[in-house]
Amino acid sequence: MINRLIEKIQKTGAPVVAGLDPMLSYVPEHVQKAAYAEYGETLRGAAEAVWQFNKEIVDHIWDLIPAVKPQIAMYEQFGVEGMEAYKKTVDYCKSKGLIVIGDVKRGDIGSTSAAYAVGHLGKVRVGSRVYAGFDEDFATVNPYLGSDGIKPFIQVCKEEKKGLFILVKTSNPSSGEFQDRLVDGKPLYELVGEKVAEWGADHCGDTYSYIGAVVGATYPEQGKALRRVMPKSFILVPGYGAQGGKGKDLVHFFNEDGLGAIVNSSRGIIAAYKQEAYAAYGEEHFGEASRAAVEDMIADIRGALEAAL
């Protein structure tokens, strides 16, 4: 899957992920109204609104980018019905040829991580048959429990040719509270980065490992350091746009081959129609606004990379 991700990045020229993290407040009123007309103001109605919103956006951007990253929390908040919308979104994006990074941030003790790995990336046995529960291509994973919380995910990735992005240095303001604390003179995130490199070393595609890392766009200096610590790991970089990251801040997340990172924007893409820059499209044409925002983001990052490399 890491080979396929690279191939798609090269084909589109866009190391860009669209984060499908729909808050109901992002969903235009006409989409919400139509969903509530069919299912009422219920969890099912909300799930339908979110799904129709996603579908319209995906229909407008699928050809521009290699991957999407649905944030499962935004679906989980609507309970079982929300999870159905998540699954529909995953399946639809895959049907459009997009690689799906499930932003699930799971992680637990060994046997429990194994269940998460099976549910999101692998197949579960039921009697004499096997099924894929959510079936994303990549998943994000939390490292706090150490190797035996990670290895069951790696095992499933090996079997299914899928991949991981392990949280190393997250994009939020308080990420330093634990992640930046010094251990033997090194910040904890660097230790985690070293582990990611170690876990990834034995699990490589043609040029990059399928064990990647999450490092926030909001921390470019740390990104630069971590790029060196994990030379073979792809870095998933959230925090572009709405959270404050810009193209020129991101060049050090990439290797000299122009690869090694993929930058996520969520609100900046899916709620583009609410921004002044794209307001002219109007709420009705929110999909077109998203497409324009993706094009601008690609140009920003491509421009920064061309200037730097």
Add this chain to the structure above:
Amino acid sequence: MINRLIEKIQKTGAPVVAGLDPMLSYVPEHVQKAAYAEYGETLRGAAEAVWQFNKEIVDHIWDLIPAVKPQIAMYEQFGVEGMEAYKKTVDYCKSKGLIVIGDVKRGDIGSTSAAYAVGHLGKVRVGSRVYAGFDEDFATVNPYLGSDGIKPFIQVCKEEKKGLFILVKTSNPSSGEFQDRLVDGKPLYELVGEKVAEWGADHCGDTYSYIGAVVGATYPEQGKALRRVMPKSFILVPGYGAQGGKGKDLVHFFNEDGLGAIVNSSRGIIAAYKQEAYAAYGEEHFGEASRAAVEDMIADIRGALEAAL
């Protein structure tokens, strides 16, 4: 909810949680067969098997203990259908008067943690109405992202009078890989424990905070140290039984009032019928075997506490 937990612990005399973590391999053949006869060897069939298994066990143990802890990964592995079985289990346990600790180990950046908090402990707005998605009483949370990943959960707990158990020192063998690393001469788990105490200080029930911690039974020395670091926090102690912890190892997780900890056993209770000690019940009577295992666990812990306090 922390007041209610304490009240129920005192009423039952059992600081014990049953972990409802059903692997299909734990579900007796006759239960699986009945479910597959109705729904086929499908994800729905597996979800039905797991739900019927849970129901039978809950029917046999609900009066002995204050709380259950369903591990959501074991349901999530069966996709959307599994999540339905999870929700059914949560609702059923609550209908029997049990407190439900959702072992979800979620945690993300602020706005995403807010969505998880709403989905598991709070209510989500859909148009003019509000709904509770999964509606557990407590949730486990991962601290790797720091305060702004935790505070949205605390906010919802305040509104809904619910509670958290934050991962501090987990029960698995590799938990020390990051959690034991020294920061300014102190292990990271102790730093996290100090934060739990700080987060909890402003959010207290009558005697204990509703911000608790997870500390594995497999690390009694660390439990002793953490008990002092977080005097007002309840400690959820996994790892009893199958993972190796015993009653006498656990006394230091408690305060002198005999409170402050609640001990979880999963496999040891729900798959009791597979153990030699309870094999005489037979597979057909797996619920009775679970009841006997719970009674033995309560006696073990109560005996150890009486000897120590």
